[in-house]
Amino acid sequence: MSTPLAVGPVIPNFGGGGSQGLTCVQQNRLFCPSWVSSNWSNVLWPALRQHIVLTVIAVGIGFAISLALAVLATRARWLERPVVAVAGILFTIPSLALFELLTPIKGLGLSVTTAEVALVSYTLLILFRNISTGLREVPADVREAAEGVGMTSGQILWRVELPLALPAIVAGLRTATVTVIALATVAAVVCNEGLGAPIFAAIQEDVFKTELIAAGLLAIGLAILADVLLVGLQRVLTPWARARSV
Amino acid sequence: MVFVDAIKFIFQNGPVAGDPSAPTLAHYTLQTLWISGIGLAISLVIGLGIGVTLGHLHRYSFFAVNVSNIGRALPSLAILALGDAFLGLGLTVTELALVILAVPVIVLNSYVAIDGVEGDIVDAARGMGMTGPEVLRRVELPLGLPLIFAGIRTAAVYIVATATIASLAGYNGGLGAIITNEASYHLSGVIGAAICVAVLALLVDGSLGAVQHVVTPRGLRLQAAAAAAGS
Numbered sequence: 009m010s011t012p013l014a015v016g017p018v019i020p021n022f023g024g025g026g027s028q029g030l031t032c033v034q035q036n037r038l039f040c041p042s043w044v045s046s047n048w049s050n051v052l053w054p055a056l057r058q059h060i061v062l063t064v065i066a067v068g069i070g071f072a073i074s075l076a077l078a079v080l081a082t083r084a085r086w087l088e089r090p091v092v093a094v095a096g097i098l099f100t101i102p103s104l105a106l107f108e109l110l111t112p113i114k115g116l117g118l119s120v121t122t123a124e125v126a127l128v129s130y131t132l133l134i135l136f137r138n139i140s141t142g143l144r145e146v147p148a149d150v151r152e153a154a155e156g157v158g159m160t161s162g163q164i165l166w167r168v169e170l171p172l173a174l175p176a177i178v179a180g181l182r183t184a185t186v187t188v189i190a191l192a193t194v195a196a197v198v199c200n201e202g203l204g205a206p207i208f209a210a211i212q213e214d215v216f217k218t219e220l221i222a223a224g225l226l227a228i229g230l231a232i233l234a235d236v237l238l239v240g241l242q243r244v245l246t247p248w249a250r251a252r253s254v
Numbered sequence: 255m256v257f258v259d260a261i262k263f264i265f266q267n268g269p270v271a272g273d274p275s276a277p278t279l280a281h282y283t284l285q286t287l288w289i290s291g292i293g294l295a296i297s298l299v300i301g302l303g304i305g306v307t308l309g310h311l312h313r314y315s316f317f318a319v320n321v322s323n324i325g326r327a328l329p330s331l332a333i334l335a336l337g338d339a340f341l342g343l344g345l346t347v348t349e350l351a352l353v354i355l356a357v358p359v360i361v362l363n364s365y366v367a368i369d370g371v372e373g374d375i376v377d378a379a380r381g382m383g384m385t386g387p388e389v390l391r392r393v394e395l396p397l398g399l400p401l402i403f404a405g406i407r408t409a410a411v412y413i414v415a416t417a418t419i420a421s422l423a424g425y426n427g428g429l430g431a432i433i434t435n436e437a438s439y440h441l442s443g444v445i446g447a448a449i450c451v452a453v454l455a456l457l458v459d460g461s462l463g464a465v466q467h468v469v470t471p472r473g474l475r476l477q478a479a480a481a482a483a484g485s
């Protein structure tokens with residue numbers, strides 16, 4: 009058992025790594041790759057996995073709510089203004105404040121649910137606006153043609169309108185995902201999960217920096233990777249957009 | 255009820271039990287505004303400089319769009335934490351983080367705004383004998399202003415949020431200092447400060463929205479109204 013404690017600053021390595029001199033951790037250098045490799049499986053990887061789960065759940069729920077509201081808003085136009093107004097207010101409230109404001113509410117408190125409620129609320133404006141813009145920009149001719157061949161309104165939605173709105177929808181998913189990845193680091197104030205958790209642990213100890221740097225870089229890397237993957241998804245899902253632009 | 259205590263905390267200007275010399279809530283609020291204001295001012299100079307110049311020249315669109323997209327992907331807490339690790343988080347490094355996060359939004363919007371002004375209009379202006387700077391000042395900037403302001407608005411809200419988060423990364427100032435200090439302020443103080451942050455962000459967004467409305471040329475406003483009515 010030569011590994012240091014999970015979340016610890018300068019822990020003398022009594023197990024003896026075999027080296028005579030002080031280790032990087034004992035010297036408390038700015039960045040110790042050895043700490044990263046020995047704490048990958050018990051600190052960094054679980055945090056990264058939790059971060060991904062937090063993000064996927066938030067974007068998933070946010071997408072379901074936004075899709076339902078956007079489809080409703082195509083039938084009942086008056087819905088659009090209040091939805092955008094409420095989602096806009098939620099989007100504007102700074103993350104740290106929103107997380108704290110949710111904690112006194114019964115049933116939420118310091119929990120993953122609180123984190124998810126806040127994260128979902130940040131996706132609504134982006135997703136609703138993109139989905140409803142995409143649906144609205146489906147040409148009226150196309151819709152009429154679909155009616156002309158005898159499609160029901162449900163069929164038109166699933167087989168004509170949503171596929172045509174796909175580029176705008178995926179663009180919204182991309183922005184929402186990246187935003188949630190960024191905000192989920194702050195979620196650690198209420199649920200101590202995700203990449204924010206090791207960042208907070210390190211900030212509170214204020215001595216050992218490796219943990220902070222490693223988790224910070226992982227968060228940035230995850231955001232950039234997600235953005236790149238979603239651009240790829242956008243291209244795969246909308247081959248016609250590529251063909252047109254060539 | 256915590257929310258009632260939080261409202262009391264706000265109206266009593268942020269008292270700390272047993273420490274009458276503690277800074278007031280108003281002091282912290284102004285500090286947040288001040289930190290955000292400096293960050294926004296620096297970001298505007300850099301962001302508008304780059305975005306408007308590149309948009310006017312219609313060049314380096316790849317740079318303007320992609321650097322901005324990557325910028326948007328940067329988690330603010332991670333940037334602040336890295337700043338803290340490498341440089342120590344004082345006011346200067348906090349401002350640096352704010353600028354890093356806000357500049358991409360401003361560059362992207364101002365680039366798209368100026369680059370997207372219709373070519374015919376620019377040609378007409380040149381045909382009337384306007385020089386490049388005149389075209390920029392009298393044609394491209396007025397037409398691009400609504401979109402430019404949308405970017406400034408987003409950046410400002412982002413800056414207020416990040417200035418609060420700076421306290422989590424160890425910077426001791428602004429309303430975030432109350433939110434991260436539950437030991438002295440209790441939950442009611444934390445919630446009170448959170449309400450102040452939320453209201454502050456909404457006010458900043460609302461007042462910039464009002465400015466955006468004022469600076470939009472009347473012709474564009476009519477067009478937008480017509481488009482909204484027609485949709």
